[in-house]
Amino acid sequence: MPIGGSATLLAARALADKIRSVAATLLEAHPEDIELSDGRAAVRGAPDRGLTLGDLARTVHLRSHELKGLEPSLDATVHFTNAQPWTFTNGAHLAVVEVDVETGRVRVLRYVAVDDCGRIVNPRSWRARPRAASRRALAAPSWSAAPTTAPASRCAAR
Numbered sequence: 500m501p502i503g504g505s506a507t508l509l510a511a512r513a514l515a516d517k518i519r520s521v522a523a524t525l526l527e528a529h530p531e532d533i534e535l536s537d538g539r540a541a542v543r544g545a546p547d548r549g550l551t552l553g554d555l556a557r558t559v560h561l562r563s564h565e566l567k568g569l570e571p572s573l574d575a576t577v578h579f580t581n582a583q584p585w586t587f588t589n590g591a592h593l594a595v596v597e598v599d600v601e602t603g604r605v606r607v608l609r610y611v612a613v614d615d616c617g618r619i620v621n622p623r624s625w626r627a628r629p630r631a632a633s634r635r636a637l638a639a640p641s642w643s644a645a646p647t648t649a650p651a652s653r654c655a656a657r
Contacts (some may be wrong), residue, residue: 506579513575522555524567559638590614592636607637 519533522540527533541549548559549575563571563642595609612633619625 505581506577509579510575513577515574517573518552518555519573521559521566521569521573521639522550524569525550525555525558525565592633594637610637 515529516530517536518535518540519530522528522533523530524550526540526542528542528548533540534543538552540552540555541547559571580582590613592612593610594607597606597608598604599606610633612629614629616625617657
């Protein structure tokens with residue numbers, strides 16, 4: 500997850516900063532003094548001075564006039580820019596195929612894929628991704644020669 504994971508981490512940090520700013524305004528504290536844990540935003544050292552994230556969200560969306568000039572939203576968009584030219588995950592896919600030179604038909608004799616996943620964030624997604632990547636890798640060569648535009652007569656008929 501060199502790109503998607505990094506963007507997600509940055510967006511989560513940006514959202515946490517926004518939540519701290521809103522909570523600080525509502526609790527009359529400094530954003531640096533707001534702690535986020537267990538579904539709550541509370542003033543550090545005074546846990547009774549806090550509110551749930553649900554209450555905070557309701558205030559943002561239903562009583563935005565209480566935010567005293569803050570933007571009434573709890574969202575964050577971050578665009579990740581890699582400091583290095585490219586980042587790749589470690590993995591390799593190998594296909595042994597047989598090609599019928601007369602028909603162009605390709606038969607996969609053996610396919611092996613190895614990926615270094617690093618820390619697995621979502622096991623369900625982790626199981627599905629290699630299969631999907633393998634299907635795309637096997638399908639791509641067969642589509643590379645396919646026409647990308649429909650003949651003019653077909654376009655006109657639609």
